[in-house]
Amino acid sequence: MSARPISDGKAAERRLGWWLCAPAALVMLIVAGWPILYSVLLSFQRFDLRFPDDKAWIGFDNYQAVLSSEYWWNAFGVTTFIMIVSVAIELVLGMILAIIMHRTLVGRGLVRTVVLIPYGIVTVVAAYGWRYAWTPGTGWLANLLDESTAPLTERPSAIAIIILAEVWKTTPFMALLLLAGLTVVPEELLRAASIDGASKWQSFVRITLPLIRPAILVALLFRMLDAFRIYDNIYVLTNGGQDTSSVSILTYHNLIGGLNLGIGSTMSVLIFLTVALIAFIFIKVLGTSTPGSDK
């Protein structure tokens, strides 16, 4: 045997690992990494496609413009409100759905199949379903209301419908993540608790909930980050009318309607920072273990 057979093998393994990861890493770097960096650079420039010659470095002026804009703060407030309310509702509904999928004595396959329909359906499609359902005259839900009301044209009801559409679509995803947690709760523990006289509610709160805490945190993290980028539902339901813009809608309108790349990039960076902050809080403060980590 040569002097360093193991380390040669190790080195070969390393190289193979790098080579195999390289294509995927390269794509992610070019399509996500570079644009992020580029948007940071753009955010410090005055750059409006309508006046391309007027390009200049302007420091933090774009940030000042966005952060002192009431449109931005209104969109930020709407996005945060929708995120918190819809994720809270989803957690409760998703838990109920997960328990049904986990415990039902009949038709388990059927239940698990139908809940995948909202999960898989194109968000825009579902949003049109809700839009027409609430359009006065056309909609089966609108017709349950007073004839003179048009729920999508008033801010509170429009936001409520956006939340409804969001909750309907994403509760199954939440439920499936929670189901993954429920399946690892040992049955014997629950049986022992019930022998000791614990009610079903007691054993749920005292045994199940603490055991599936990691699954709950992961589900909350994923759904909150996902809800914060809400776009499709709002685009179809109100397109940001009646002050229902989310930050994503506002950024999009700024790009396509305004063609202002400097301001648009500034908003992109601010959204990214907010999402990073949410993820940081979950992972560092609440101790959410990210999937794939070997801890």
Place this chain on the structure above:
Amino acid sequence: MTGAQIRWSILNLVVVVYALVPVLWLLSLSLKDPSTFTDGKFIPREWTFDNYKNIFDVGEFTRPLINSIGIAIIATLIAIVLGVFAAYAIARLDFPGKNVMLGASLLIAMFPQVSLVTPLFEIERRLGLFNTWAGLIFPYVTFALPLTIYILASFFKEIPWELEKAAKMDGASPFQAFRKVIVPLAAPGVVTAAILAFIQCWNDFLFAISLTSTDRARTAPAAISFFTGASQFEDPTGSIAAAAVVITIPIVLFVLFFQRRIVSGLTSGAVKG
């Protein structure tokens, strides 16, 4: 039936109604005669397939549908090939940078797509990728990669790789061992990842409306949103409903045939799909 079974049946029924009613409403709307759109009835009084005929006759939907299918399939294939390489390395090999790779994937999975829209719009305009298939395939591959890497890596970790060695000892060539032993074991994971990646690409709307400007590359969900206002005298409700039902068909087929795979993929990787 026992009392418990009846109670569960009722609960199941509630779940089924919850999941299906909004979809059935769109189906009903798509089958309504235009003169009865405004009756607000859940079940059409008169059934017609005219709305479906219209969207394909006029042609404003055919091209976007082809774009959607082509772009989603190509993006899925690329993501799967790159994902298999990376996932194999992550599951089987020991090398520094593995956690960086996983962390970067997770970062992208959670990344707000809108943050990429402005820079990508500018970059693609300069490179001539704006409003092309490739212009959408790149971001779709990127956002499908984290999901495929996580799902495939978790599947690959479960594969009993010693079987490959055993097959070789029994006289199989390395290729035979790979094809007869490893491929059948890995195939379910690959199929699962492919389905979830396809659903994700099929679902995209934000990139599709931001990075396209005509039917050359516009996908079906984006095209549907432009049905509105094609003509101010024509009510697009029927066309939108019919097109919406058409692009839901692949999802329904996937769900019916691959229910177990989708559930296991979503729960094992615990990654956003």
